[in-house]
Amino acid sequence: MTEPTAFNALEERDITTPPSSQWRDVWDQFSHHKGALMGGGFLIFITLAVLFGDLIWQLDPKKLDIRNKDIRPIYTVIWNSDAKISWAHPLGSDNLGRDHLAQIIAGGRTSMAVGWAAMLLTMLIGTSIGVLAGYFKRLDGILMRFTDLVLSLPILPLLLVAVTLFRQPLRANFGPETGMFILIVGVIGITSWMQTARIVRGDILALKEREFVLAASAAGTTARGIIFRHLLPNVLSPIMVSATLGLATAIITESALSFLGVGFPSDFPTWGKMLADAVPRMQEFPERVMLPGLAISLTVLSVNYLGDGLRDALDPRIRGR
Incomplete structure (x- = not known):
């Protein structure tokens, strides 16, 4: 009997098995989060339902x-x-006499479109300001004080004022529906980027002192190259988590504006507008409040669970807990 050596151990090991990749580890962690799987599944279901539901249920929601x-x-x-x-x-x-199912499908398409578009605009503004403030020291003070200023503003009154001021010009130039879509997406995006900017700035401040960034700077890499090649790929985790929360916030904000009657035109179905129309006869027909309310609540809840799962899976410090 000979004692096993390190060489023999390597020979017995199956070297054909590829090493586990980072994204495989992320998926393994995400797949063990039951709430995230349910949230992601429901989000996919509601997105497909509002996109292609009118192909199955062909009643006109405005008829x-x-x-x-x-x-x-x-x-x-x-x-x-x-x-x-x-x-x-x-x-x-x-x-x-307007069909509720057709209205929920059409209203969900509007609410989801506003949510996704506003979320993308929020991520673009917040990430840009966070990266600039974190990497360029001379811009940090100015951009962060501006961020603090926007955070101190009351968001809902600011939204109402912006919609009141710019509603008519945008309607005249782009039409009632498209103009209000551009206005609501722009207003939500401009007033919701601050948390993302702060999160990205904090991560950039920590990353720019790491050895690989210092080595890239010493090798003569430009600031643009360092930001896009080394910094942004390492802050994708908080950006993706913030994006899911931004989607939920945008859906709720759009529903609130439609509920208050300052959103899309009165004959244009949205989940918030369905809630507003159902309030006067809520005691007689409570299901009219429950249907759009459940659609909003379940969609936002699914997005929040999805964000929790992404945070746990993408953060290596808590991965595997």
Whole structure:
């Protein structure tokens, strides 16, 4: 019997097995987060539903049908056998005969489009300001004091003032729907970038003192090359987590503006507008509040769970807990 040596151990090891990659480790951690998997699955489902739902359910969400108004959802028969129901409107209709299912699909498309577009604008502004403030010392004081100034402003009154001032010019130039879309996305993006900027700045301040960044600077790499080649890839984790939270914030903000009546036109369906229309008869038809409310709540909850899973998976300090 000979004692095993290091060489023999290497021979017995299966060298054909490729080493585990970083993204494989990230997926392994993410796949063990049940809330994140459920949140991501529901987000994909609701996104596909609002994008392609009108191909299956082809009723016009704006069509008025007074003869079929105030129809209750099918499930209301469980506690109210005398409810006026119709299989042509499984989720019911409002006081003008507009189909609720068609409105939820069309309203979800609007809310999700505003959420994604505003989130991308928020990430662009916040990441740019955070990188500039963290890497260039002479810009740090100016940009951070500006960030503190914007953080101190009351966001909702600022949104209402901006919508009131710029609504008519944008409507005249781009049309009522497109103009309001540009305005709401721009206002949400401009007023929601501050947290992302602070997070990115903090990570950039720590990364720019690391050895690989100092070596790149000593080798003559330009500031632009260091930022795009070495710094930005290492701050993708907080940016992605902040993006998920920004998506949830944008959906809630758009719903709040539509609920207050300062968003899209009154005949343009959104989840917030459906809530506003349902409030006057909420006691008589509570399901009209529950349907868009559940759509907003479940979508935001799924995005938050997805963000928690991404944070746990992308942060190497807590990966594996």
